[in-house]
Amino acid sequence: MNWIDTHTHTYEPAEGQPSASVLVERAMAAGVYKQIMGGVDLHSVEPVMELCRAFPDTVYPTIGLHPTEVRDDYKQNLDILYRHLGAASGKKDGGQPYYVAVGEIGIDLYQDKTFFPQQQDAFRIQLRWAKELQLPVVLHVRNAFEEAWHILRQEQDGSLRGVFHCYSGSVEQSARVLELGFMFGIGGVLTFKNAGLPEVVRNVPLSSLVLETDAPWLAPVPYRGKPNESAYIPIVGHKLAEILGITPGEAAFATTRNACGLFGL
Ligand SMILES: [Zn+2]
Numbered sequence: 001m002n003w004i005d006t007h008t009h010t011y012e013p014a015e016g017q018p019s020a021s022v023l024v025e026r027a028m029a030a031g032v033y034k035q036i037m038g039g040v041d042l043h044s045v046e047p048v049m050e051l052c053r054a055f056p057d058t059v060y061p062t063i064g065l066h067p068t069e070v071r072d073d074y075k076q077n078l079d080i081l082y083r084h085l086g087a088a089s090g091k092k093d094g095g096q097p098y099y100v101a102v103g104e105i106g107i108d109l110y111q112d113k114t115f116f117p118q119q120q121d122a123f124r125i126q127l128r129w130a131k132e133l134q135l136p137v138v139l140h141v142r143n144a145f146e147e148a149w150h151i152l153r154q155e156q157d158g159s160l161r162g163v164f165h166c167y168s169g170s171v172e173q174s175a176r177v178l179e180l181g182f183m184f185g186i187g188g189v190l191t192f193k194n195a196g197l198p199e200v201v202r203n204v205p206l207s208s209l210v211l212e213t214d215a216p217w218l219a220p221v222p223y224r225g226k227p228n229e230s231a232y233i234p235i236v237g238h239k240l241a242e243i244l245g246i247t248p249g250e251a252a253f254a255t256t257r258n259a260c261g262l263f264g265l
Contacts, residue, residue, distance in 0.1 A: 001252040003237055004034040004259040005230040007104075007138060007165050007185055007212035010059075011037055011047040014216035014227035020047075023215075024055050027230035031252075034265055035059050035230050038104050038138060038165070038214075040066035042077055045084055052097035060265065061088075062101040062138055064126055067108040067119045074115075074122050082129060100263040102130040103138025104165060107148040120151060127155045130162070136262050137162035139182070145169050152180055163262060166214050167200065174200050178208060183262060185212040188220035188228060191239050198243045206244065210259045211236050 010023045017023060027035055035055075037048045039062050048061045063085050065077055088098050105126040107119050130137045139162055141148040152160070164177055165185040177184065186209055190197045201209060211233055213219075219228035220235045234248070241251040259265065 001031050001234070001237075001249055002256050003030075003032045003211065003233045003252050004036070004256050004265070005032050005213050005215075005233045006036050006163065006210045006259050006263070007038050007187070008035055008215040008230050009038055009040075009044075009217075010035065010215055010230060011044065011051050012216070017216060017227050017229065020051055021054060023229050023231070024051065024059060027233070028058060030231040030234055032230050032233045033058065034259070036100060036259075036263060037061050039063040040104055041069040042080055045081075049088075049097055056097070059097075060100045060263065061097050062103045063099050064103045064105040064138070065122055066104045067106050067123065067140060067142075068112070070115050070119045070122045072115075072118070074118050078122060078125055085129060085133065099135065100265065101136045101138050101162070102126050102133075103162070104140040105137060106140040106142075107144035107151075108140060108142040109144040109147065110142045116147075120147070123148070123151055124155065127151070127160065131155070131157065131159050134159070138185075139164050140166075142168070145173055149173075149176060149180070152182075156180055161262065163210055165212060166218065167197070169200070170196065171200055171203050174204050178204060183208045183210055183258065185210055186240065187212045187214050187236055188218040188224070188232070190236055190243070191221040192224065201240060201243055206246075206254050207258060209240070209255055210262065211240070211255045
């Protein structure tokens, strides 16, 4: 079976984990034949690209300023990120890594609301990059569904595409995500007891689901609480199959096809 991890931070292994290269290979051995690295700020640009160069056609980069990384200096940071993005997008035939998405971007009001106005501005700016470069977006939305949805609604001109990474909203909100034309990134939380996520995946089309780990965080059961890695994607895929009453092969086929379509892989 071929699986895709649409969101991982393998380039920054947790304590006790092997090197990033070993983690990528371990995932490949588990059938996770494509792995998308989520960039979060300037510091992640080089480690992400290094891994992409080491594993062409397996590891793909995204770039963006994560909402929790938005501070007073966000405009300077965005300028630099935009130059990286412009220099490495649309180079599919050049043999060099090229960005497959703008992300992680979004709004996060979980711990700190200090930079909420700046977060909104940075989010809007990066959504416009995506439209300009015709790239999908990887959204990080935490405790801020209404705030993020409001901006997406305003910016959606029919060309914005993307995924709510690590979707944690309600069934009611998922209908509004679909209305915007966005997809759902489903990870280890699906295996947690008392999670509302099974109810969500049962209520949205299979064609709107992609799998992700967000490694090294949010490891699925039975690794919950331990470092996560892309090799655990099949665990999430099997759980999805069980919830939907389909075979793991069908879950792999559908989620892989969805990921390839969204990210142009
Ligand atoms: Zn992430």
